[in-house]
Amino acid sequence: xxxxxxxxxxxxxxxxxxxxxxxxxxxxxxxxxxxxxxxxxxxxxxxxxxxxxxxxxxxxxxxxxxxxxxxxxxxxxxxxxxxxxxxxxxxxxxxxxxxxxxxxxxxxxxxxxxxxxxxxxxxxxxxxxxxxxxxxxxxxxxxxxxxxxxxxxxxxxxxxxxxxxxxxxxxxxxxxxxxxxxxxxxxxxxxxxxxxxxxxxxxxxxxxxxxxxxxxxxxxxxxxxxxxxxxxxxxxxxxxxxxxxxxxxxxxxxxxxxxxxxxxxxxxxxxxxxxxxxxxxxxxxxxxxxxxxxxxxxxxxxxxxxxxx
Numbered sequence: 001x002x003x004x005x006x007x008x009x010x011x012x013x014x015x016x017x018x019x020x021x022x023x024x025x026x027x028x029x030x031x032x033x034x035x036x037x038x039x040x041x042x043x044x045x046x047x048x049x050x051x052x053x054x055x056x057x058x059x060x061x062x063x064x065x066x067x068x069x070x071x072x073x074x075x076x077x078x079x080x081x082x083x084x085x086x087x088x089x090x091x092x093x094x095x096x097x098x099x100x101x102x103x104x105x106x107x108x109x110x111x112x113x114x115x116x117x118x119x120x121x122x123x124x125x126x127x128x129x130x131x132x133x134x135x136x137x138x139x140x141x142x143x144x145x146x147x148x149x150x151x152x153x154x155x156x157x158x159x160x161x162x163x164x165x166x167x168x169x170x171x172x173x174x175x176x177x178x179x180x181x182x183x184x185x186x187x188x189x190x191x192x193x194x195x196x197x198x199x200x201x202x203x204x205x206x207x208x209x210x211x212x213x214x215x216x217x218x219x220x221x222x223x224x225x226x227x228x229x230x231x232x233x234x235x236x237x238x239x240x241x242x243x244x245x246x247x248x249x250x251x252x253x254x255x256x257x258x259x260x261x262x263x264x265x266x267x268x269x270x271x272x273x274x275x276x277x278x279x280x281x282x283x284x285x286x287x288x289x290x291x292x293x294x295x296x297x298x299x300x301x302x303x304x305x306x307x308x309x
Contacts (some may be wrong), residue, residue, distance in 0.1 A: 004302055008094035014304045015100055015297070017107070017140035023300035024104040025264075027058070027293040028237075032260040035059050038291035040240045046070075056292015060084060063295045065098070081298045090302050095129075097301075101294045102287060103133030105237050105259075106189070106211055109285040110138045112262040113209045113235070114187060119145040123185035125178055125199065125222075126192030127151040127160035130213055134189050139168055147172040150181040179203050187211070195220035201227055209283040216286055217248045223284075225250055232281025235259050237290040256286065 030036035036058040044051045049070030056062065063081035079092040114120060120142055124131045127149040135147065147170055151157035157174040164172035175181050182188055182203040191213040192198050201224050204210070214222040228234065228251045235257045236242055243253045 003088050004090040004305065006090060006092045006097075006298075006301065006305070008096040010305065011092065011094065011096040011100065011301065014308060015097070015301045017100075017104070017137045019300050019304055020100050020104040020297055021107045021137055021140055023296040024101070024108050024293055027290070027296040028108060028260040030058050030296075031290065031292075032258075036292050038238065038240070038293075040238070040244045041289070041291060043069075054289065054291035054294075056295050058292060058295065060299060061089065061295060063292075063298070065291075065294050067098075079294050079298055081295045090298050092298055092301075097294060097297065099129055099133040100137070101297045102130065102213070102289060103135075103137035104297065105287060105290065105293065106134040106285070107137035107141050108264075109211065109235065109237075109259060109287075110187070111141050111264040112259065113233075113283045113285060114142055116142070118186065119143045120186045121145055121184065122147045123181040123183075123188040124149040124160075125151075125181055125188070125190045126194075126213075127157055127174075128191065130191040131189055132160065132163065134191065134211065134213075135164060135168060135170065138187075139170060144170050148175045148181045148185065149173070150175050150178050190214065190222045192222055194222050197224040198222050199224070201230070204230075204282065206281060209285070211285045211287060213287045216242065216250050216288070217245055218250050219248065221250050223250075227282065228284065230282050231284045233257065233283045234286065235262060235284070236286035236288050237293075238288040241288040241290075242286065251286070259285070259290075 038056045041052055041054045049068055053064055053066050055064040061081055061083045065079045067077040075095045077095055077098050081089050083089050122144055149160050161172040161174045164170050182199050188210045193214045212222050237259045239253050239256050
């Protein structure tokens with residue numbers, strides 16, 4: 001049996017947001033029912049860095065993702081998936097799959113935390129590849145009226161806005177301060193990886209939904225701790241990953257609602273919502289990278305590549 005070897009170019013050519021989002025919805029349903037087994041990531045310390053592994057087993061297969069935390073210029077990753085009979089199906093090399101998987105998890109959060117009829121004003125801090133993947137996936141399931149992006153490098157900030165306009169067809173505007181990206185937005189995406197808060201609590205209105213992709217420890221967080229206290233709802237794709245931090249976690253995992261327990265607001269998935277999430281009050285989505293979800297995306301990508309051949 002031939003094993004597919006997939007690189008970033010093939011991911012970009014064949015994996016659209018609709019396919020990725022549907023694969024993640026499938027993964028969340030399996031996680032909710034216990035079919036997807038997704039333990040917290042494992043780290044193998046190797047001196048100046050570590051090898052990190054996420055693994056998963058689900059109804060149609062099993063596999064893992066591996067990446068390094070060494071001080072290197074490349075952020076290449078390796079994802080491998082087998083079917084349930086033990087046949088190796090595909091190997092994906094490069095960071096693009098992981099970005100789009102994380103983006104699709106953001107889309108799953110968006111359909112649970114924002115209204116289907118709402119035209120979102122979106123603020124973005126840390127306007128890079130991860131933030132772009134969030135917009136790529138979310139714009140497939142929600143209407144975005146305007147994007148206000150901020151990045152410390154003004155040239156890169158302008159380039160991000162231009163890329164969003166060109167590739168996603170969305171109205172994106174670079175702004176000159178973090179405050180300008182935060183004030184009066186419906187959805188705020190923070191993808192800086194910073195170890196200190198990058199926003200002020202006073203900038204956030206009571207109806208804001210916030211996605212944080214960076215660390216979530218007391219000694220390292222993109223958000224000030226007071227926002228965790230103000231939040232009416234806190235959800236995460238992997239509470240098991242949050243729990244690894246133990247007492248160092250900036251939020252008590254017992255307070256966090258699993259993303260897979262929430263129902264979508266719209267009917268774009270195959271099932272109808274049983275109830276809607278309250279829309280009043282600050283809502284936080286803590287993106288932690290639910291293990292195994294990338295395997296669903298790989299299988300969906302393989303099916304798309306086969307169809308297109």
